[in-house]
Amino acid sequence: MATIPAPRPDGLLSLKALQAMIRERSVLAAIEVFHQGLGNIFQLALPGFNAVMLVGPEAARFVLVTSRDDVRWRSEGDPVTHLLRDGVLVIDGDYHDRIRNLMNPSLHRQMLTQYAEAMVACTDQICGTWKSGNTYDMLVEMRKIALLILVQTLFKVDFHPQLERLWQSILKTLAYISPGLWMLWGSIPRPGYQKALTDMDDYLYQVIDIRRQDDHREDLLGALIDAGLDNGVIRDQLLTMLIAGHDTSTALLSWAFYLLGKHPDALQRARAEVQQVIGNGLPGIEHAHQLPYLGQVIDEALRMYPPIHLGSRIAARDLEFDGRQIKAGTRVVYSIYLTHHMKTYWPSPHEFQPERFAVGIKHEPYTFLPFGGGPRNCIGAAFSQVEAKLVLARLLQKFDFDLQINRAYAYMGATLEPRPGVPMKVQLRQTT
Numbered sequence: 001m002a003t004i005p006a007p008r009p010d011g012l013l014s015l016k017a018l019q020a021m022i023r024e025r026s027v028l029a030a031i032e033v034f035h036q037g038l039g040n041i042f043q044l045a046l047p048g049f050n051a052v053m054l055v056g057p058e059a060a061r062f063v064l065v066t067s068r069d070d071v072r073w074r075s076e077g078d079p080v081t082h083l084l085r086d087g088v089l090v091i092d093g094d095y096h097d098r099i100r101n102l103m104n105p106s107l108h109r110q111m112l113t114q115y116a117e118a119m120v121a122c123t124d125q126i127c128g129t130w131k132s133g134n135t136y137d138m139l140v141e142m143r144k145i146a147l148l149i150l151v152q153t154l155f156k157v158d159f160h161p162q163l164e165r166l167w168q169s170i171l172k173t174l175a176y177i178s179p180g181l182w183m184l185w186g187s188i189p190r191p192g193y194q195k196a197l198t199d200m201d202d203y204l205y206q207v208i209d210i211r212r213q214d215d216h217r218e219d220l221l222g223a224l225i226d227a228g229l230d231n232g233v234i235r236d237q238l239l240t241m242l243i244a245g246h247d248t249s250t251a252l253l254s255w256a257f258y259l260l261g262k263h264p265d266a267l268q269r270a271r272a273e274v275q276q277v278i279g280n281g282l283p284g285i286e287h288a289h290q291l292p293y294l295g296q297v298i299d300e301a302l303r304m305y306p307p308i309h310l311g312s313r314i315a316a317r318d319l320e321f322d323g324r325q326i327k328a329g330t331r332v333v334y335s336i337y338l339t340h341h342m343k344t345y346w347p348s349p350h351e352f353q354p355e356r357f358a359v360g361i362k363h364e365p366y367t368f369l370p371f372g373g374g375p376r377n378c379i380g381a382a383f384s385q386v387e388a389k390l391v392l393a394r395l396l397q398k399f400d401f402d403l404q405i406n407r408a409y410a411y412m413g414a415t416l417e418p419r420p421g422v423p424m425k426v427q428l429r430q431t432t
């Protein structure tokens with residue numbers, strides 16, 4: 001069987017990759033050069049990270065569907081596993097399916113009607129503190145909004161009083177699971193994080209205790225309590241949801257603002273649509289399906305900068321893909337980012353063209369996978385799409401936005417973030 005191609009560290013391809021990385025200030029640019037040079041399956045050996053990279057719709061289908069039972073999500077040495085313990089994101093088999101089934105109803109489309117009001121109210125709570133004429137970093141502001149929404153809707157608790165107190169702990173928790181220099185000396189233990197992680201745990205255990213006292217249990221936390229799970233396993237799910245459910249939305253919303261800021265014509269068109277459909281009233285769930293252009297902008301942001309840009313697995317047995325053997329125990333990564341930038345499916349992939357997603361245009365299956373795919377796709381996909389529309393619609397109704405930087409770069413944190421941020425000058429439009 002043919003061997004899996006790998007770049008030679010001293011070869012021309014590696015040099016080109018290094019140049020791209022410096023130019024674009026992003027490791028992703030280097031990986032894109034490797035993909036162009038080596039094809040849809042290649043070996044990537046970075047300091048502390050060794051994986052077989054798979055790209056394209058066949059590869060995605062292979063990892064997400066056909067080989068689902070031959071790969072594991074859980075990787076014992078990873079900080080994500082250390083942090084989330086038995087969270088639904090890092091467990092496998094029947095245990096995973098049981099926990100996921102418990103949470104599914106609270107994220108079902110029908111529940112979104114109830115959540116829509118909270119999504120707009122949390123947006124108002126944060127943008128109500130903005131002063132017209134001031135500049136705010138959308139990466140920071142969207143994180144505040146996403147945190148309030150997540151905790152309010154799924155845990156039925158107001159997070160606002162904790163926002164300042166736990167802010168640094170949340171950022172540290174995210175840094176704990178982000179790629180970084182620590183990869184050079186191994187993952188665990190990592191000093192400097194303990195206080196942040198303990199603060200998060202203390203808060204979540206408190207919330208569980210409070211919610212055990214009430215008997216209104218329609219939400220996600222209520223469902224976990226009613227299922228009879230112990231506090232430890234519930235904490236694992238809450239932390240998973242808190243991290244997976246807010247950091248992704250933060251990235252999506254801040255990239256959407258960046259792209260709208262770079263493309264004032266698109267911003268105007270999105271706002272005109274919002275005004276025509278909602279006017280000055282409050283956005284509601286009924287509007288989420290009536291804003292096609294805003295939906296296109298969101299999809300294009302997800303394509304260009306997928307917040308989760310890869311899915312990582314461990315081969316549970318020897319696998320074969322495209323005539324190459326992948327040995328049991330190997331880390332297998334399907335790249336959402338590279339698939340979203342394949343010229344075959346996405347002409348001029350680095351250009352912002354929301355029209356790619358215009359109503360009626362069909363895309364090849366597994367070429368657009370911001371929420372993954374198969375039975376373990378994103379449990380919060382519907383939630384976050386409605387959230388993104390309502391938050392953006394509300395903010396476009398209320399403010400004019402003026403981007404204050406020329407360029408943001410795709411930084412690989414826990415999600416793919418715009419760095420150094422998305423500073424925007426805001427101007428109040430009207431009082432609604």
Ligand code: HEM
Pocket residue numbers: 088089090100107240241244245246248249252306307308310311312369370371372373375376377378379380381383384
């Ligand atoms: C823009 C927003 C979001 C994006 C782009 C996103 C993306 C993804 C992707 C790509 C996966 C699959 C990863 C893989 O195949 O390895 C995933 C899984 C997951 N997401 Fe999301 N997500 C978003 C929002 C949310 C929200 C709001 C929640 C919770 C409320 C959430 C909770 C989860 C969980 C728990 C999983 C694991 C599911 C399982 O393994 O069964 N996500 N997400």
